Amino acid sequence: MMSNIFELIDQGQQWEFHGGIHPPARKERTNNKAIVDGPVSETLYLPLSQHSGQPAICAVKVGDTVEQGQIIGHSEGFISANVLSPINASVKAIEDYPASHPSGLPTKTIVLTPNVLPAQHWPPLSLDDDPQDIIKRIKDSGITGLGGASFPTSVKLSPRQNIDILIINGAECEPYITADDALMRAHNEQIIAGILVMKKLLTPQRVIIAIEDNKPEAIHAMTIAAKPHEHIMIRAIPTLYPAGGEKQLVEVITGQQVPSGKIPADLGIVVQNVATSYAIADVIFNGIPLLSRIVTVTGDLVKRPGNYRVTLGTPVIDVLNFCGYEPQPQQKLIMGGPMMGFALNNANAPVIKATNCIIAASNIELPNAPDEQNCIRCGDCEQVCPANLLPQQLQWFAKDKDHEKLTQHNLFDCIECGACAYVCPSHIPLVQYYRVAKAEIKESHKEQQLAQRAKERFELRSARLERDKVERENRNRLANERRQAAMTNNNDGDAIAAALARIKAKKSGQEPAAQNAPQKPAGNDRVAAAIARAKAKKVAAEKDDSDTTAQSPDKARVNDAIARAKAKKAAKLAEQDVAQQQPNENNEAEDKKARIAATIAKAKAKKAAAQADAAVDDNASPAEPVIEKVVDDAAAQKKARIAATIAKAKAKKAAAQAQAQANDAVDDNASPAEPVIENVVDDAAAQKKARIAATIAKAKAKKAAAQEQAQANDTVDDNASPAEPVIEKVFDDAAAQKKARIAAAVAKAKAKKAAAQEQAQANDTVDDNTSLAEPVIEKVVDDAAAQKKARIAAAVAKAKAKKLAQQTQPKDE
Amino acid sequence: MSLVLIAVAVLSCLGLIFGVALGFASIKFKVQEDPIAEKIDNILPQTQCGQCGYPGCKPYAEAVATGDDITKCAPGGQQTIEIIAQIMGVDVPVASDDDVEPIKTVAFIIEEDCIGCTKCIQACPVDAILGTTKQMHTIIADECTGCDLCVEPCPVDCIEMIPVPQKTSNWNGQLNIIPIKQLES
Numbered sequence: 001m002m003s004n005i006f007e008l009i010d011q012g013q014q015w016e017f018h019g020g021i022h023p024p025a026r027k028e029r030t031n032n033k034a035i036v037d038g039p040v041s042e043t044l045y046l047p048l049s050q051h052s053g054q055p056a057i058c059a060v061k062v063g064d065t066v067e068q069g070q071i072i073g074h075s076e077g078f079i080s081a082n083v084l085s086p087i088n089a090s091v092k093a094i095e096d097y098p099a100s101h102p103s104g105l106p107t108k109t110i111v112l113t114p115n116v117l118p119a120q121h122w123p124p125l126s127l128d129d130d131p132q133d134i135i136k137r138i139k140d141s142g143i144t145g146l147g148g149a150s151f152p153t154s155v156k157l158s159p160r161q162n163i164d165i166l167i168i169n170g171a172e173c174e175p176y177i178t179a180d181d182a183l184m185r186a187h188n189e190q191i192i193a194g195i196l197v198m199k200k201l202l203t204p205q206r207v208i209i210a211i212e213d214n215k216p217e218a219i220h221a222m223t224i225a226a227k228p229h230e231h232i233m234i235r236a237i238p239t240l241y242p243a244g245g246e247k248q249l250v251e252v253i254t255g256q257q258v259p260s261g262k263i264p265a266d267l268g269i270v271v272q273n274v275a276t277s278y279a280i281a282d283v284i285f286n287g288i289p290l291l292s293r294i295v296t297v298t299g300d301l302v303k304r305p306g307n308y309r310v311t312l313g314t315p316v317i318d319v320l321n322f323c324g325y326e327p328q329p330q331q332k333l334i335m336g337g338p339m340m341g342f343a344l345n346n347a348n349a350p351v352i353k354a355t356n357c358i359i360a361a362s363n364i365e366l367p368n369a370p371d372e373q374n375c376i377r378c379g380d381c382e383q384v385c386p387a388n389l390l391p392q393q394l395q396w397f398a399k400d401k402d403h404e405k406l407t408q409h410n411l412f413d414c415i416e417c418g419a420c421a422y423v424c425p426s427h428i429p430l431v432q433y434y435r436v437a438k439a440e441i442k443e444s445h446k447e448q449q450l451a452q453r454a455k456e457r458f459e460l461r462s463a464r465l466e467r468d469k470v471e472r473e474n475r476n477r478l479a480n481e482r483r484q485a486a487m488t489n490n491n492d493g494d495a496i497a498a499a500l501a502r503i504k505a506k507k508s509g510q511e512p513a514a515q516n517a518p519q520k521p522a523g524n525d526r527v528a529a530a531i532a533r534a535k536a537k538k539v540a541a542e543k544d545d546s547d548t549t550a551q552s553p554d555k556a557r558v559n560d561a562i563a564r565a566k567a568k569k570a571a572k573l574a575e576q577d578v579a580q581q582q583p584n585e586n587n588e589a590e591d592k593k594a595r596i597a598a599t600i601a602k603a604k605a606k607k608a609a610a611q612a613d614a615a616v617d618d619n620a621s622p623a624e625p626v627i628e629k630v631v632d633d634a635a636a637q638k639k640a641r642i643a644a645t646i647a648k649a650k651a652k653k654a655a656a657q658a659q660a661q662a663n664d665a666v667d668d669n670a671s672p673a674e675p676v677i678e679n680v681v682d683d684a685a686a687q688k689k690a691r692i693a694a695t696i697a698k699a700k701a702k703k704a705a706a707q708e709q710a711q712a713n714d715t716v717d718d719n720a721s722p723a724e725p726v727i728e729k730v731f732d733d734a735a736a737q738k739k740a741r742i743a744a745a746v747a748k749a750k751a752k753k754a755a756a757q758e759q760a761q762a763n764d765t766v767d768d769n770t771s772l773a774e775p776v777i778e779k780v781v782d783d784a785a786a787q788k789k790a791r792i793a794a795a796v797a798k799a800k801a802k803k804l805a806q807q808t809q810p811k812d813e
Numbered sequence: 814m815s816l817v818l819i820a821v822a823v824l825s826c827l828g829l830i831f832g833v834a835l836g837f838a839s840i841k842f843k844v845q846e847d848p849i850a851e852k853i854d855n856i857l858p859q860t861q862c863g864q865c866g867y868p869g870c871k872p873y874a875e876a877v878a879t880g881d882d883i884t885k886c887a888p889g890g891q892q893t894i895e896i897i898a899q900i901m902g903v904d905v906p907v908a909s910d911d912d913v914e915p916i917k918t919v920a921f922i923i924e925e926d927c928i929g930c931t932k933c934i935q936a937c938p939v940d941a942i943l944g945t946t947k948q949m950h951t952i953i954a955d956e957c958t959g960c961d962l963c964v965e966p967c968p969v970d971c972i973e974m975i976p977v978p979q980k981t982s983n984w985n986g987q988l989n990i991i992p993i994k995q996l997e998s
Contacts, residue, residue, distance in 0.1 A: 049981065049982070107980065436985065436986035439984060446983075447858070454860065454956070454958045457939040458861045461938065
């Protein structure tokens, strides 16, 4: 098929595209003008987006000195182009500046101020160089299609398809513009040189230069230049707008239509502008990259219209002033041709790579379009459409924003040539509708893609959160299982069970406690020991903290430490120790009574202590032996020994003091406990009860002693106070109260025992006065039936003690 | 009599044959139609903003498919409502005057004010916020759907919703947005 076409082309056959119009050319102002160097501007503005595709990435910073031809914006992505500095300059700013774009919106722009420095050129290449090097050089030089679309040339010159035909576009079909015409007349040789470079890169079988037949001089010049190269053909094509359109030119030259959505390269055809060819030759053979371009400056408002070589980045106003610009109200300032160009809304916008023409026309030369009328369905637009579209239908759909229908009617094949609007009798700005519709469709496509991505991200995030949740639950579950397994291994579960069993046993009240005691597992002991330790620590801490109560903190601390150590040891020895318990443990009933009694005693002791006067520290010492004693007694009961110690310590200390006082101060009232105890102990049957009673008695005795001392003995009252710190030790800490209570309950039995021992010791000291305590003891002991009452009383007493402790706390503090 | 029997037999046979044929066709040529919720979900803007009262676009799509009000998607605007109405086969509700077309925004963190609390990160439905504890956070503007959800949790109010600026790349072709400037005369 291609060979067929070649044959026809060789025979000089030309085709026609559909439609097309004949607008007034108005090229006569400039088509005989030679190329003149344009103005040297004081400031150049180089937008980073002068081409189709991605904007370049800024490669300089403010204050940098750049050389002519230095890349100041690197191409980003495949379809992108470098931005080069056209002069030796310094970077003045990088800012948003009005774009050379229909919207006039600001875009990122590098602002340069020229320096006077010798120009430096790139080393020239030759046709013998590696094609890759040539492509790279073209890419570096930032050359884009100079016909108007500004598509990066290096991309177009490295197609994936085999290229059969290279078409050089010199049609320049739009009115007013003569830049390519001037270039072809003046630089025909260099254009041919550029064509040879492209031919080397693309290896086409035919190279055809297409020039509209309204440029006879250009055709002549090009024919002369192309003569030595047989494979380069010159074709004069009929003047018909838009013959210079890429797809239209392909159809005119080869008779082939580029299918919708395809590019000419898909047919094996590449179309390049003559100015692009010139720029390629410039950078390859002269080492001068794309730093300037030929711009036609025309219109009835410039005195010296013509074709100027303008440095890229020069503000349009500078170019116009250079040409003798005479501004007028209601004038038009158009960048590009009158058909496809756009009105500039800011004359400071820079000349960019795509700027082939600047028209400054008065309202007379280019009048405003009349008001839009309704479409009369004349169908003229369809007749002139070079893309074989249905402009009238598209217009309806565009007004309806029916994107689906617009796409179905191939809106994106529209080249926006403006032929339809040109012929429209109703002056409908059809192209404007299409541009808006295209922008909307593109935007909605983009939004759809974004929505899709947002959806994906949302779903991924949701999945991730779900996963995290499951993992967390799994972790928690595993941890729970581990903990449970550990508990089972430690027999802690059994411990709890055992505790429950004990409680039950207590309730029943009749079963022997002896069975429970030895069976107590180690874990329970440990717990109790831990509680005791904690309490001991707290006590120690409190001692440290309070100046008034802990007057011999060192001793107390040492004692605590000893107590703790002993408690630990005792806890370890739990099993054997339990087995060796004292006989008094055997009787559960007695045990209970003992406990109750102890509670009462404790409460009373507390009361006594609370009543006691401010203390002198001499008496810290009496507590010591008591503690030691109790601790030594660890063999009896492991659990909460320390707690018990503290609880008991009160009582015992008080007792010891009382005794000491009795002995030393010869106070009759202080000593009465001893004989009573003696009596009770003698009574073998009531041994335990007696012990309890003894405790109570002792406590009362102490109280009495304390009261008496407080009242009577200002000199002796040193001794009365020491109970206070002990009480505080236990009860100050409200948080530990419950623990203390439990521990105390367990330990009370032992307290009694200790008390008994003490009494035994105390018995050695003889004291006659027994009358005070006896009746009390008798009351308690004899009345076996009153056991329950006693228990209740004990509970009440305990509660009162607690309350008292709580009340005293704030006072103390 | 035999005539009647023959007629009954023939009709029964015909009925049986057609029944089998129809049954076969209904299974074999069953049209797998896009579930309507899926269709609606594809139309929704996927900001996941929750302004409709549902925890995301998909739940709302499902709710609409089962008969919920179709006008709850604020970011989608009138256009979305019209498309949903088309899918659901209902009339497009008349837009009230105070319904303004939503302006697309992106979140912006005033970075010097950010204390690095990560609260906005937890709120973002599309993971468009970068940062970690006690480090400054920042928005990935390309991924931000402008849903507003990060503004509320910020304890120092350092998140602003700024409208997406119009650039030459996203210019909608409307010439009326071009600032008018009187050229020197």
